[in-house]
Amino acid sequence: MGILEVKNVNKRFGGLQALGDVNLSVAENSCHAIIGPNGAGKSTLLNVLVGKLIPDTGSVMFDGQSVLGRKPFEINQMGISRVFQTPEIFGDLSVLENMMIPIFAKRDGSFRMHAIESSAQEKEIIEKAEAMLEDLNMADKRHFHSASMSRGDKRRLEIGMCLAQNPRLLLLDEPTAGMARADTNNTIDLLKQIKDERDITIAIIEHDMHVVFSLAERITVLAQGTPLVEDTPEKIKGHPKVREAYLGEAA
Amino acid sequence: MDAIILQILNGLDKGSAYALIALGLTLIFGTLGVVNFAHGALFMIGAFCAVTLSKIFNLSYEVIDESQTDFLGNPLKVKTPYVESWFGPELGGAIIDWAVPLAILFSIPIMIAIGFIMERGLIKHFYKRPHADQILVTFGLAIVLQEIIKYFYGANPIPTPAPEALTGSFDFGAFLGFQANAVIYPYWRLVYFAFAAVIIGGVFAFLQFTTFGMVVRAGMADRETVGLLGINIDRRFTIMFGIAAAVAGLAGVMYAPINSPNYHMGMDFLVLSFVVVVVGGMGSLPGAVLAGFLLGILESFASMNEIKSIFPGIDQIIIYLVAIIILLTRPRGLMGRKGVMED
Amino acid sequence: MFGLDKKDTTLLIIVAALTLAAPFLLNPFPTDSAMAQFNAGYPDLMQRFVIFGIFAIGFNILFGLTGYLSFGHAAFLGVGSYSAVWMFKLLSMNVLPAILLSVVVAGVFALLIGFVSLRRSGIYFSILTLAFAQMSFNLAYSVLTPITNGETGLQLTLDDPRVLGSSSTADGSIPVTNLFGAEMRATYEMVVGPWNFQFNTGYYLSAILMLLSFYLAIRIFRSPFGMMLRAVKSNQTRMNYTGLNSRPYTLAAFVISGMYAGLAGGLMASMDPLAGAERMQWTASGEVVLMTILGGAGTLIGPVLGAGFIKYFENIFSKINEGILHSWFSFMPDGLEDTLIALVYPFIGKGWHLTLGILFMLVVIFLPGGLVEGGQRIGRLFRRKKSGQETDKSTQSTPAE
Numbered sequence: 004m005g006i007l008e009v010k011n012v013n014k015r016f017g018g019l020q021a022l023g024d025v026n027l028s029v030a031e032n033s034c035h036a037i038i039g040p041n042g043a044g045k046s047t048l049l050n051v052l053v054g055k056l057i058p059d060t061g062s063v064m065f066d067g068q069s070v071l072g073r074k075p076f077e078i079n080q081m082g083i084s085r086v087f088q089t090p091e092i093f094g095d096l097s098v099l100e101n102m103m104i105p106i107f108a109k110r111d112g113s114f115r116m117h118a119i120e121s122s123a124q125e126k127e128i129i130e131k132a133e134a135m136l137e138d139l140n141m142a143d144k145r146h147f148h149s150a151s152m153s154r155g156d157k158r159r160l161e162i163g164m165c166l167a168q169n170p171r172l173l174l175l176d177e178p179t180a181g182m183a184r185a186d187t188n189n190t191i192d193l194l195k196q197i198k199d200e201r202d203i204t205i206a207i208i209e210h211d212m213h214v215v216f217s218l219a220e221r222i223t224v225l226a227q228g229t230p231l232v233e234d235t236p237e238k239i240k241g242h243p244k245v246r247e248a249y250l251g252e253a254a
Numbered sequence: 255m256d257a258i259i260l261q262i263l264n265g266l267d268k269g270s271a272y273a274l275i276a277l278g279l280t281l282i283f284g285t286l287g288v289v290n291f292a293h294g295a296l297f298m299i300g301a302f303c304a305v306t307l308s309k310i311f312n313l314s315y316e317v318i319d320e321s322q323t324d325f326l327g328n329p330l331k332v333k334t335p336y337v338e339s340w341f342g343p344e345l346g347g348a349i350i351d352w353a354v355p356l357a358i359l360f361s362i363p364i365m366i367a368i369g370f371i372m373e374r375g376l377i378k379h380f381y382k383r384p385h386a387d388q389i390l391v392t393f394g395l396a397i398v399l400q401e402i403i404k405y406f407y408g409a410n411p412i413p414t415p416a417p418e419a420l421t422g423s424f425d426f427g428a429f430l431g432f433q434a435n436a437v438i439y440p441y442w443r444l445v446y447f448a449f450a451a452v453i454i455g456g457v458f459a460f461l462q463f464t465t466f467g468m469v470v471r472a473g474m475a476d477r478e479t480v481g482l483l484g485i486n487i488d489r490r491f492t493i494m495f496g497i498a499a500a501v502a503g504l505a506g507v508m509y510a511p512i513n514s515p516n517y518h519m520g521m522d523f524l525v526l527s528f529v530v531v532v533v534g535g536m537g538s539l540p541g542a543v544l545a546g547f548l549l550g551i552l553e554s555f556a557s558m559n560e561i562k563s564i565f566p567g568i569d570q571i572i573i574y575l576v577a578i579i580i581l582l583t584r585p586r587g588l589m590g591r592k593g594v595m596e597d
Numbered sequence: 598m599f600g601l602d603k604k605d606t607t608l609l610i611i612v613a614a615l616t617l618a619a620p621f622l623l624n625p626f627p628t629d630s631a632m633a634q635f636n637a638g639y640p641d642l643m644q645r646f647v648i649f650g651i652f653a654i655g656f657n658i659l660f661g662l663t664g665y666l667s668f669g670h671a672a673f674l675g676v677g678s679y680s681a682v683w684m685f686k687l688l689s690m691n692v693l694p695a696i697l698l699s700v701v702v703a704g705v706f707a708l709l710i711g712f713v714s715l716r717r718s719g720i721y722f723s724i725l726t727l728a729f730a731q732m733s734f735n736l737a738y739s740v741l742t743p744i745t746n747g748e749t750g751l752q753l754t755l756d757d758p759r760v761l762g763s764s765s766t767a768d769g770s771i772p773v774t775n776l777f778g779a780e781m782r783a784t785y786e787m788v789v790g791p792w793n794f795q796f797n798t799g800y801y802l803s804a805i806l807m808l809l810s811f812y813l814a815i816r817i818f819r820s821p822f823g824m825m826l827r828a829v830k831s832n833q834t835r836m837n838y839t840g841l842n843s844r845p846y847t848l849a850a851f852v853i854s855g856m857y858a859g860l861a862g863g864l865m866a867s868m869d870p871l872a873g874a875e876r877m878q879w880t881a882s883g884e885v886v887l888m889t890i891l892g893g894a895g896t897l898i899g900p901v902l903g904a905g906f907i908k909y910f911e912n913i914f915s916k917i918n919e920g921i922l923h924s925w926f927s928f929m930p931d932g933l934e935d936t937l938i939a940l941v942y943p944f945i946g947k948g949w950h951l952t953l954g955i956l957f958m959l960v961v962i963f964l965p966g967g968l969v970e971g972g973q974r975i976g977r978l979f980r981r982k983k984s985g986q987e988t989d990k991s992t993q994s995t996p997a998e
Contacts, residue, residue, distance in 0.1 A: 074842070076839075079838055120820050397951075
């Protein structure tokens with residue numbers, strides 16, 4: 004029984020079968036990649052996983068609870084953190100503030116009217132945020148205006164903001180899309196480090212094979228909305244069906 | 255039955271104005287992605303084009319007529335408009351009388367020019383700024399335009415009559431075989447409705463059947479792709495801004511006889527037109543027109559005494575109430591497309 | 598001090614000092630001098646400065662922090678005024694219960710409107726608030742006449758059934774608003790040589806409430822709640838995926854700013870006990886938008902500056918007429934004088950709104966941070982000049998950064 008269980012999920016958009024009978028089980032503390040060519044239904048699946056799209060049939064259970072129809076903040080509070088294709092951070096805020104907000108959310112829940120207290124007096128929160136920035140090697144940037152950082156730094160910060168909440172599942176949507184090689188490698192290293200150091204499940208939706216094979220322990224190949232095959236990276240590399248459907252062009 | 259017909263007719267003229275302004279707002283929003291708070295001011299300027307032309311035609315010189323005296327025994331001064339002295343009293347008089355319809359021709363180049371200047375000089379720089387900034391700068395522009403008009407024309411409404419031939423009323427009751435005089439309707443309002451229908455039809459035909467219109471429609475649907483095709487969409491959008499300004503201006507010209515123009519008439523209409531656009535669906539041209547007429551008619555029904563006695567004051571708030579309900583239940587409006595301004 | 602850091606404490610103290618000394622500061626010119634027309638130190642105008650300051654500070658909590666642009670905030674101000682006048686009519690001429698009620702009623706009203714309007718964001722939110730405000734205005738003007746007295750506006754009369762206190766004074770006039778006996782209109786005049794300084798009870802009550810409002814706004818800005826509100830403006834998607842529910846945050850900000858508007862409305866009625874529907878019209882909402890943007894949205898001091906700036910120049914500009922212009926330019930040759938006057942005339946007197954509109958457009962286009970940003974830019978310019986000179990001297994010894 005995995006921490007994330009997707010059972011018989013179907014989703015149609017008009018005449019288009021976006022997802023057909025998707026079954027997926029992500030084991031706890033593993034790194035599971037979902038790959039597939041463009042239009043394979045990766046994004047649709049991701050949107051189902053975070054409760055944004057409700058499938059026509061089927062269920063999505065996280066740790067025994069259904070995620071369907073829940074609002075994003077509820078999904079987060081179940082222990083799922085999401086990293087977006089283009090880094091979503093609080094661009095108008097400083098790096099330190101960016102890091103404080105998820106820690107506040109973890110401590111205070113979805114809403115708390117702490118309007119008279121001073122943020123500067125929240126020593127515990129600030130300490131945690133600074134420690135997290137230290138881990139990310141970003142401590143020297145803590146007073147930076149976050150929107151003006153490089154894309155790689157933004158990504159780093161975003162992943163850090165997710166980790167600051169100690170999520171049980173980290174969902175990554177093409178985390179290296181549009182990045183320079185050096186930034187991509189940095190991101191891979193960061194994710195490897197996270198995987199090694201923490202008890203965390205990582206589900207990653209990716210295009211870049213280099214990223215997938217560097218990180219994933221299991222891979223699901225999606226084609227035309229249906230899982231084609233699921234196996235370890237070594238087996239996937241040699242799988243004839245996968246070569247035909249996906250790698251053929253690239254190999 | 256006749257009461258219902260009367261209310262529908264009563265709603266048509268206001269509905270026409272709403273529809274025309276909302277159409278222009280939607281054109282600008284759909285093409286340029288700009289929320290134009292100064293659109294009402296364009297409507298107002300249109301109305302003042304009619305005022306101006308009628309004033310120009312009435313420019314007169316005075317002649318002292320020795321043969322007539324006023325009650326004090328002084329020789330009477332007779333004013334003769336220049337137009338009459340040039341074209342003779344008959345034709346000249348007709349020109350003065352038909353000042354408002356003639357102002358249509360007068361206003362088109364003016365409005366298009368204003369539209370171009372506005373777009374090139376101001377709006378262009380706000381494409382990439384947040385919607386709040388667009389609202390703010392066009393709001394500021396609306397105040398400026400309004401105050402300029404106020405400076406030149408004063409704060410009081412200026413009556414601007416329709417041609418005399420069109421000042422009477424049409425007896426719909428008799429026409430449809432009901433009781434005579436039960437449903438009477440001023441000719442000018444019929445003219446206004448017909449005029450609005452022609453303009454709306456013209457804009458739609460232009461967008462539907464010309465290559466220019468096709469590109470603009472494609473641009474409204476997906477600006478980036480059209481840009482990638484190497485078509486200079488920006489210049490076309492500037493032209494569309496001019497057209498939208500002209501539509502608002504024409505709506506204003508013809509509205510002058512219905513409500514004497516004053517400097518803040520634009521703002522009054524703008525608030526309602528925004529509501530109309532939202533009800534119709536942001537970015538949907540047919541939606542804007544449909545919602546304009548629907549809300550105009552609805553407002554007219556709400557002002558019936560029978561309805562007001564049940565819901566007092568409903569006529570004052572009906573449009574807003576409908577807008578609030580629509581926005582909450584169908585955020586895309588009646589005919590809005592998916593993905594337009596949804597966040 | 599007061600739970601603020603040093604910088605904020607300094608700001609608060611400066612604002613407090615300026616506000617409390619306003620009767621002196623705003624009256625720099627002797628009463629008989631030609632410049633006396635630029636004095637602003639009389640009670641009525643000073644009251645307007647601080648009351649609109651409160652209104653703008655509150656509006657800024659919503660717009661400056663969350664980025665939600667409300668075009669209907671005047672409705673809350675109007676509701677506050679009506680509540681206060683009713684309190685005077687029914688309960689007592691003491692302003693305290695009136696102001697309390699206006700804050701509470703405006704808060705409840707804001708809760709209702711905010712609950713509905715905040716289901717949409719962006720321009721839809723602006724239009725929803727606009728629609729609600731126009732609806733309130735229309736209702737106040739027509740159907741709700743029993744409560745609002747329609748076009749005439751709600752006023753005190755000689756037969757108000759006041760529970761605490763009498764319907765009319767011994768000499769048969771309407772009693773005046775007071776705070777435990779201190780009459781709002783009471784003004785102590787201090788004559789120093791040619792100067793005449795006026796200290797008005799109503800102004801000082803409003804000023805103290807403004808300072809409290811300002812202090813509270815600083816606390817909100819610096820609180821975790823304020824940080825969340827800025828997060829709403831910055832990126833709602835990230836906020837929601839961080840486990841925060843943005844709706845209650847925005848609603849809380851909306852209600853707080855509505856209560857500020859209610860306080861301003863209540864104070865307005867306390868200074869002059871009447872309330873009219875035009876206070877709720879959307880042009881009035883537009884005015885607070887102008888003040889906030891002009892001063893600098895999202896900054897602490899901006900809205901106060903904006904409110905003061907607009908109210909001051911509205912007053913001064915409106916007073917300048919052609920005669921005054923002639924006296925100013927009389928030293929010039931006649932032709933030049935007339936041309937200049939013709940050029941300036943449209944922007945003064947009744948043309949003040951034209952000046953305001955142009956000024957506002959210029960600020961939105963070139964100075965999105967308002968007067969505060971302008972001040973900062975000038976400050977930086979000077980500092981750069983200074984530091985430029987210093988680096989010139991030091992270039993020989995150390996390489997530039």
